[in-house]
Amino acid sequence: GAGVSQSPSNKVTEKGKDVELRCDPISGHTALYWYRQSLGQGLEFLIYFQGNSAPDKSGLPSDRFSAERTGGSVSTLTIQRTQQEDSAVYLCASSPARGTGGQPQHFGDGTRLSIL
């Protein structure tokens, strides 16, 4: 079956522009996560969705970052007025429900965002 799909795979934009990153999770997975991975770093949690609601937005680094999920499926992460420090790989993951027992997260290939 299809895995987690993210688009675009690469995005280069100028400082100050807005960007939208898309994540299409595995069908039937109700939990969806966004992470940010800077060069040589681990994964920084951004936001978690259960269905369409976001019970945990604690990782969003500033109010320039927002995310939504519609129909319990596709999610969009939006970064407004991009800054150079936003350059990173943005990873999306999904899991059945909120993940219990040995259910791992399934990751997309990420969007590599470069801010000039």
Add this chain to the structure above:
Amino acid sequence: AQKITQTQPGMFVQEKEAVTLDCTYDTSDQSYGLFWYKQPSSGEMIFLIYQGSYDEQNATEGRYSLNFQKARKSANLVISASQLGDSAMYFCAMREETGGSYIPTFGRGTSLIVHP
């Protein structure tokens, strides 16, 4: 405080040898899960192995085993008979399941290079 600590930024191993990648964690939850993921240079995150906090036996998956020492709060990954294709970043993650958010937290990773 870091919830997941991976103290080895880089490790080298000879092909066909075994290697241990260290991971220590910090939680006051009684119920939690520990995961290891592999991230090759291509960027995708690949789930390797899972250990539940109540599991008494160490988890094994093929050439991967998890050396779980609960009292020490360590969950080291052991790769037996290393292969060139094992060269990648390896991330340890923990999901707290009691009073926690069920959102996995990742360590900074260990870069493994397998020499022929």
